[in-house]
Amino acid sequence: MGAHGELRHVTRVYPGNAGQPPLHALGPIDLDLKAGEFFGVVGPSGCGKSTLLEVIAGLAPVSEGEVLINGAPVGGKVVDGVGVVFQDDASFPWLTVRDNIAFGLRRKGIPEHEVAGTVTDAIALMGLAGFEKAYPAQLSGGMRQRVCIARTLVRQPQLILLDEPFGALDQQTRLLMGDELLNLWRQTGATILLITHALDEATMLADRVGVMSSRPGVFLEIVETGWSRDRDSRIVSETRFGEITARLWTLLREESMKAMNMEKKTR
Amino acid sequence: MRVKRVTKLRILVLIVSFVVVELLCQFGLIARFTMIPPSEMVIGIVGLLLSGKLNEDMATTLSSVGIALVASVIVGFAAGVVIHSFRRVRRTIDPLLATYYSVPVFVFYPIFIVLFGLTDIPKIVIGFLYAVAAVVINTLNGLDRIPPVLVKTGRIMGMTRIDIALRIVLPFAAPYLFTAVKLAIAYSFIGVIGSEFILSNRGLGYSISYAYNNFDNLTMYSLILFILTFVLIINMTLHSWEKKLMQRRGFA
Numbered sequence: 320m321g322a323h324g325e326l327r328h329v330t331r332v333y334p335g336n337a338g339q340p341p342l343h344a345l346g347p348i349d350l351d352l353k354a355g356e357f358f359g360v361v362g363p364s365g366c367g368k369s370t371l372l373e374v375i376a377g378l379a380p381v382s383e384g385e386v387l388i389n390g391a392p393v394g395g396k397v398v399d400g401v402g403v404v405f406q407d408d409a410s411f412p413w414l415t416v417r418d419n420i421a422f423g424l425r426r427k428g429i430p431e432h433e434v435a436g437t438v439t440d441a442i443a444l445m446g447l448a449g450f451e452k453a454y455p456a457q458l459s460g461g462m463r464q465r466v467c468i469a470r471t472l473v474r475q476p477q478l479i480l481l482d483e484p485f486g487a488l489d490q491q492t493r494l495l496m497g498d499e500l501l502n503l504w505r506q507t508g509a510t511i512l513l514i515t516h517a518l519d520e521a522t523m524l525a526d527r528v529g530v531m532s533s534r535p536g537v538f539l540e541i542v543e544t545g546w547s548r549d550r551d552s553r554i555v556s557e558t559r560f561g562e563i564t565a566r567l568w569t570l571l572r573e574e575s576m577k578a579m580n581m582e583k584k585t586r
Numbered sequence: 587m588r589v590k591r592v593t594k595l596r597i598l599v600l601i602v603s604f605v606v607v608e609l610l611c612q613f614g615l616i617a618r619f620t621m622i623p624p625s626e627m628v629i630g631i632v633g634l635l636l637s638g639k640l641n642e643d644m645a646t647t648l649s650s651v652g653i654a655l656v657a658s659v660i661v662g663f664a665a666g667v668v669i670h671s672f673r674r675v676r677r678t679i680d681p682l683l684a685t686y687y688s689v690p691v692f693v694f695y696p697i698f699i700v701l702f703g704l705t706d707i708p709k710i711v712i713g714f715l716y717a718v719a720a721v722v723i724n725t726l727n728g729l730d731r732i733p734p735v736l737v738k739t740g741r742i743m744g745m746t747r748i749d750i751a752l753r754i755v756l757p758f759a760a761p762y763l764f765t766a767v768k769l770a771i772a773y774s775f776i777g778v779i780g781s782e783f784i785l786s787n788r789g790l791g792y793s794i795s796y797a798y799n800n801f802d803n804l805t806m807y808s809l810i811l812f813i814l815t816f817v818l819i820i821n822m823t824l825h826s827w828e829k830k831l832m833q834r835r836g837f838a
Contacts, residue, residue: 378738403742407735412835413757423743426753456835474743 321510322400322477324352324375328384331370343535345370347384352510359521360514361567362531363578368514372482376403388478402476406483410455410463417451420469441469461492472503481513494552497524501551518567522560523552530570533578539570622803630808647778647790650706654713654774659767662721670729686719695784709786713777720769728762761831768824775817
């Protein structure tokens with residue numbers, strides 16, 4: 320069952336050091352992540368998308384406000400039941416595919432025969448069968464990302480946070496990985512928060528898409544996509560797909576330009 | 587197993603050079619006074635090893651190298667970890683580390699003799715000083731290269747800082763630490779044997795210099811070839827081991 324997440328007036332300010340002024344990166348943000356929903360986040364570069372994810376995951380503290388997962392506050396500490404998949408390759412290069420996926424389970428002290436069963440299932444689910452003994456260096460970027468997703472899944476998270484997980488992959492692989500992600504979402508019933516810079520990806524995958532402003536990032540609007548739960552990548556041919564993507568871009572265009580100017584100024 | 591073409595060529599180059607030098611010596615183009623034929627060196631090594639005359643010198647040199655090596659690996663690794671975790675220490679020390687290699691440590695030999703006397707300690711200290719910098723630099727290199735995302739992954743899994751250090755940081759940095767040990771072995775040998783040449787009354791380096799001073803070409807060349815072979819075998823073993831380790835990670 321998916322977790323229910325609440326963000327109450329969440330703000331993150333990076334304290335200034337060495338004579339630099341503090342940087343207001345995020346917020347205030349109010350958001351209700353409904354149990355089992357697929358929530359997408361898009362925003363201009365440097366708007367605090369990743370900061371948002373780190374705050375929800377408990378990797379970074381909030382400066383103001385609070386994050387609740389299933390009603391329990393996340394006090395800047397990682398909560399059980401939260402899984403994160405990052406954009407950067409996070410596979411452990413010294414472990415085989417099988418050992419990579421089993422890593423988290425073994426750390427929890429789960430008996431080895433249970434680990435073996437769970438890992439074998441995850442390998443099959445992620446289409447990694449036959450690569451159990453391969454090392455990450457022998458795999459393509461897409462397959463390594465599958466290993467990371469499998470490693471997250473076996474821990475049965477109720478809330479899965481994805482930070483541009485397909486950002487480093489080519490377009491075709493991205494569409495297919497999107498389909499797989501939708502499948503996993505349906506099968507696990509987990510709540511998913513996906514951060515992406517690809518507007519079409521957000522439109523295709525999410526139930527709702529939060530559009531963020533340039534820094535400090537706040538939600539300008541939350542767009543409902545209204546897709547059925549058993550959607551797949553074929554919806555890209557529907558007229559509504561284009562309309563929603565266009566709506567996201569209309570909201571974002573001005574913010575992206577602001578963000579670009581901000582970057583120019585700081586350079 | 588099939589031997590690669592390039593390996594065959596490499597062995598061929600070695601054999602040809604051996605034969606060429608052998609012939610040059612045998613036909614008197616290289617005077618015996620300058621160099622003895624390689625075949626005689628090999629026989630000389632066997633003779634020296636069987637006579638047992640070398641045992642004490644070998645024990646002295648190897649134990650000095652061993653102490654210098656172990657100390658440099660432990661101290662270098664610890665120093666690397668400390669320097670890595672404190673940014674300010676790092677900023678202060680980095681340029682010093684970079685210039686450390688240009689210091690000819692041997693110039694301190696007289697000071698060490700004054701401090702420690704004519705014992706094995708001065709040469710151990712010199713071997714240590716040569717090796718330790720390589721260990722520090724390679725430890726730092728390994729620690730620097732850890733992608734932050736791996737540490738974050740550990741935190742997401744609820745691992746403690748120590749757990750992350752042992753289960754993620756250490757295995758990631760392992761190949762770099764291996765390189766550190768490999769270099770430390772080479773530098774310890776250089777430091778110790780070099781010191782034995784300058785001022786010492788035992789050890790392999792001393793024996794070579796003693797043979798040289800007594801026009802004992804057979805002993806001198808045999809010892810040189812012996813040390814060369816010994817260090818080469820150690821290094822090649824480590825190198826092939828390291829290559830396997832790196833290949834698995836997709837570096838090679």
